[in-house]
Amino acid sequence: MSMISVEQAQAHILAAITALPQHETVTLWQAQGRILAQTVTAPFDVPPHRNSGMDGYALRHADISNGQSLRVIGSSFAGRPFTGTAQAGECVRIMTGAVVPDGTDTVVMQEYVQRDGDAIQVDKAPETGENVRHPGEDMRTGDTVLAAGHKLNAADLGLLASLSLGEVEVLRRPRVAFCSTGDELKSIGEPLQPGDIYDSNRYTLHGLLSKLDVEIIDLGVVRDTPEAVEHAFQQAMQQADVFITSGGVSVGEADFVTATLQRLGKVDFWKVAAKPGKPLAFGTLGNTVFFGLPGNPVSVMATFLLFVRPAILTLRGETVPLVPEYSAICETGLKKTPGRKDYQRGICERDANGQWRVRSTGGQGSHILRSMSQANCFIVLPLEWGDVEAGTTVSIIPFDGLL
Numbered sequence: 001m002s003m004i005s006v007e008q009a010q011a012h013i014l015a016a017i018t019a020l021p022q023h024e025t026v027t028l029w030q031a032q033g034r035i036l037a038q039t040v041t042a043p044f045d046v047p048p049h050r051n052s053g054m055d056g057y058a059l060r061h062a063d064i065s066n067g068q069s070l071r072v073i074g075s076s077f078a079g080r081p082f083t084g085t086a087q088a089g090e091c092v093r094i095m096t097g098a099v100v101p102d103g104t105d106t107v108v109m110q111e112y113v114q115r116d117g118d119a120i121q122v123d124k125a126p127e128t129g130e131n132v133r134h135p136g137e138d139m140r141t142g143d144t145v146l147a148a149g150h151k152l153n154a155a156d157l158g159l160l161a162s163l164s165l166g167e168v169e170v171l172r173r174p175r176v177a178f179c180s181t182g183d184e185l186k187s188i189g190e191p192l193q194p195g196d197i198y199d200s201n202r203y204t205l206h207g208l209l210s211k212l213d214v215e216i217i218d219l220g221v222v223r224d225t226p227e228a229v230e231h232a233f234q235q236a237m238q239q240a241d242v243f244i245t246s247g248g249v250s251v252g253e254a255d256f257v258t259a260t261l262q263r264l265g266k267v268d269f270w271k272v273a274a275k276p277g278k279p280l281a282f283g284t285l286g287n288t289v290f291f292g293l294p295g296n297p298v299s300v301m302a303t304f305l306l307f308v309r310p311a312i313l314t315l316r317g318e319t320v321p322l323v324p325e326y327s328a329i330c331e332t333g334l335k336k337t338p339g340r341k342d343y344q345r346g347i348c349e350r351d352a353n354g355q356w357r358v359r360s361t362g363g364q365g366s367h368i369l370r371s372m373s374q375a376n377c378f379i380v381l382p383l384e385w386g387d388v389e390a391g392t393t394v395s396i397i398p399f400d401g402l403l
């Protein structure tokens with residue numbers, strides 16, 4: 001199988017995936033960031049009643065044009081309305097949010113009033129209707145206030161609460177299973193035998209998945225045997241919407257991932273013209289979407305961000321899964337071989353003029369995980385480019401919110 005371009009691979013993945021059809025009901029406490037599966041209409045007006053925008057006095061505007069003093073006949077507090085009706089020459093002490101009493105049409109701020117016992121004198125006349133907030137000004141009965149497909153944010157949660165809607169229908173979260181493959185991998189704390197290393201990819205993947213509001217299923221470290229790899233695949237197919245492996249996807253004699261995918265499911269593509277990330281495998285296992293990520297620690301992160309993350313966002317119902325790129329001036333020269341699109345690790349910042357500037361983190365081997373830890377962006381270099389001179393304008397993908 002020949003290599004396909006990054007763009008072809010991304011298009012292929014997004015074309016193969018649609019949002020999960022299943023819904024679930026969650027409380028507002030669990031609803032932040034979830035995708036609505038229902039349309040929400042307002043069951044009543046918000047605010048539900050005419051109320052005051054200020055602390056002051058509710059009065060009849062017609063009464064103050066001639067400068068007469070008004071008699072205070074009671075008080076209206078938020079949650080404790082005045083129940084009577086104001087007549088000509090009368091006013092009611094009122095607090096912010098309290099019901100504006102019948103018979104009045106305007107609220108004057110208390111700072112513009114002089115009070116003497118039961119009488120007030122207005123120093124500065126408001127406009128008619130000033131400081132009166134009307135029913136339905138925020139939302140009117142029957143208004144569509146949130147559409148299906150909308151991603152709920154903090155404002156929306158408050159909005160739903162103000163409509164007394166404590167639960168909402170949202171799309172189900174994707175279940176994502178992942179494992180590391182490799183006989184050389186030891187778990188934290190185990191002694192290393194010659195040739196061993198500690199498994200870092202599972203921790204990286206767990207961290208990346210934790211940013212995405214998914215159900216995470218950790219299938220652990222899988223040994224480099226066809227049986228062990230197959231067993232992990234079987235488990236994932238039964239439990240997960242997405243299955244991610246790391247390692248064992250290249251052409252070595254202990255690389256069983258692609259063959260297992262071929263046996264149990266379907267290989268959509270294998271190998272992308274990306275550096276790092278070349279041996280990425282993508283396919284399906286029944287209803288489970290499969291990503292075989294290369295084992296190198298930087299390759300895992302790059303392929304996750306470029307290919308897996310957009311797929312998961314699409315599954316969870318988001319409509320703009322790809323991250324934006326920006327132009328930056330590259331302050332360091334970069335080594336590059338034409339033939340693959342490079343995602344080099346960079347450190348970017350905006351200068352005083354708002355111009356992005358970026359420099360390399362140094363060594364770009366896909367085993368140098370520290371380059372990802374030091375970086376705050378990818379420097380994206382087109383497939384056909386060779387070495388890059390300092391001062392060249394390049395594209396960057398900032399890591400904000402991604403890692």
Ligand SMILES: Nc1nc2c(c(=O)[nH]1)N[C@H]1C(S)=C(S)[C@@H](COP(=O)(O)OP(=O)(O)OC[C@H]3O[C@@H](n4cnc5c(N)ncnc54)[C@H](O)[C@@H]3O)O[C@H]1N2
Nearest residue numbers: 180182198199200201247248249250255278294295296299
């Ligand atoms: N003859 C060829 N050899 C390789 C090619 C090729 O095209 N022809 N491609 C290279 C590229 S590019 C990559 S990327 C790697 C990917 O290989 P695998 O996906 O099969 O990964 P492994 O061989 O299993 O591991 C690669 C590397 O990463 C380390 N590793 C693996 N898992 C973990 C883990 N969980 N935590 C930390 N480190 C891990 C592993 O020890 C290896 O050093 O293939 C190249 N070879």
Ligand code: MOO
Nearest residue numbers: 276277278299366
């Ligand atoms: O594609 Mo590999 O990820 O270059 O090291």
